[in-house]
Amino acid sequence: MVRSMDAATLTLITLDKLPFKLVGRIAHIDWTTLSERDGRRLRELGADEGVLVEKLHKGPFGIDPIACRVGRMTVALRTAQAAAIAVEPEAKP
């Protein structure tokens, strides 16, 4: 991705590491780290560059899975998949 080379790279974090209650915008998704099936599901659930995301909940026994807002949907996924999503945190409104 060309975009990932610019200055914004410095502020990017992956979705699994995005702090709670902080809204972010998807900057880049690394499809190569996802299995074909996971990648397709993620696309079907609306993940794409520019979409707003927010980490909402985490699973009871440790860290996995997590529930995130993706666009207008709430999506459950594992941290391994969330790590493929690079997010640019937005300033709190």
Added chain:
Amino acid sequence: MNSTPLVALVGNPNAGKSALFNALTGARQKVGNYPGVTVERKSGRMALPDGRPIEMLDLPGTYSLVPSSPDEAVTHDVLLGKQAGERLPSALVIVIDATNLDNHLRFALQLIALGLPCIVALNMVDMAKRDGLEIDVDKLSADLGVPVIPTVAVRRRGIEELKAAIGNFARSGAIAIAPGSDAIHDDVITLQRRARAIAVASTTEENFKRRWTHRADGVALHPVLGPILLAALLFVMFQAVFAWAAVPADMIDAGMAALGEAAGNAMPEGFLRSLIVEGLIAGVGAVIVFLPQILILFFFILLLEATGYMVRAAFIMDHLMARVGLSGRAFIPLLSSFACAIPGIMATRTIDDPKDRLTTILIAPLMTCSARLPVYAVIIAAFIPERNVLPGVGLQGLVLFLLYVLGVTGAMLAAFILRRTVTKGPPPGFMMEMPRYQAPIPRDIVLGLWQRALIFLRRAGTIIAFTTIILWVLVSYPKPPAGFAQPAIDYSIAGRIANGLEPLVRPIGFNRDIALALIPAMAAREVAVSALATVYAIDDGDENQQAQSLVGRLHGRWSLPTALAFLVWFVFAPQCISTIAVVRRETNGWKWTGFMLFYLFVLAYIAAGATYWASIALGL
């Protein structure tokens, strides 16, 4: 040839498609299966405002036309006219969630591109309003190039307008032509961006927020409260299965007994009376008694699904399931399997990872289904003393609970081993949409229960009735000659088969009568109870009061270790012909079905044997 126009209802999961289908067709529905696959085919009749009939088809909810699970494959094949046993629909009603336009419009665009006449049902417009979204319907319709009808399926709003729109298609003649297109738009990203552009253009957003769902999830998905809530719900569910079912089950029992007596009095003594009273009414009655328990369990499962909680339960269970190599998705079919493995195995079709799905199918029969209850109930009543081990904790209930635990533990252990050997593969991901919470629609729940009850009764009326009659004949004939010293049953065909089988099961503590009962119980586990009842009733020479005295009859005949081994056998043994048939269909052949039968029988044999010898060693 069926000349009624076929209109298919398609849309994403959670778009409110089923509610819309129920609102359009009412109770005039037919639930069947597509040939060769276990995906349900749900269709219903609908009358247009001018009275013409339309056949509505409810297709499984999918996210796209690229099929990744068996469910989605059916939707794909039907829409391309490739599904065996289905006509190409003349028109589509595309159901989309007004609160989630970006996402649902993508699938809608894909569907519109197929070239079939389309109508978009913009569902849940009331929710969108509450969430702060205003949608310009005319603009949306112009951008999509198809009619858009706002609906609220749960309140039956927009239904007449939708029917009228379908009627317009019929009038313009568009419904008669049905061009099929093979070109599927499968560039998801491009479609998604177009969908988002259309959604943004027709939506005015003001402080979007799903307040209710967020607040409820704060509890349901809480790291501590969430699992407690789930455990409490499951506890109430299983408690209800036993507590609420007692009264209706007793009523059915009494009803069947009265029916048997009436039939006995009305008919002359002889072959036919014996067949109907002892064979048919006693045998089928022993099974129908469990209808209330099955319906209560399904009631809870339908409720959990309709409210949107089921996915939250999967979320909470995901981490535990991951430890044995499954995903949270597998929790839903496994929970259904507590009612019956058949709907459970059918529910695995939503699992898109093939290995994950196969493993779930292979362990689903280990969940304690309701057909085991009659077996457990009779044996426990006969052999486990009715006393408290702790204040408020009865020994009988404890044993029953342990049998459930044994099944679940066995299933988890089996999954753990299977995922590391025969169903080895990369760990399945867990990715699911968490729908908004919704108040369940009582009408839809009742309809779902009604359909389940019909399926169960049809099974009782066919397979179970048939095997009971066959067994009755095998146990009763040929009649021994006068002066035959042994029990009459030893002379019968079934007695001879069982005598041959006995050496095989003697090492695990089973006797001839158990061997005899296990044969017809291959049809369904609960038949073991009616089989034992039939065997001992004929054995004792009295031909009345079948099941009532089975408990007493067992008590004198079996030792405690034998009874315990029998219970443990039923925890593992795959004795259910319908389950075997469904597994064969779902796994496309005998290979995995044979494997499942083999490993479960071996497991049952070893576990029952271990129980028998351990009990003897303990001096029980």
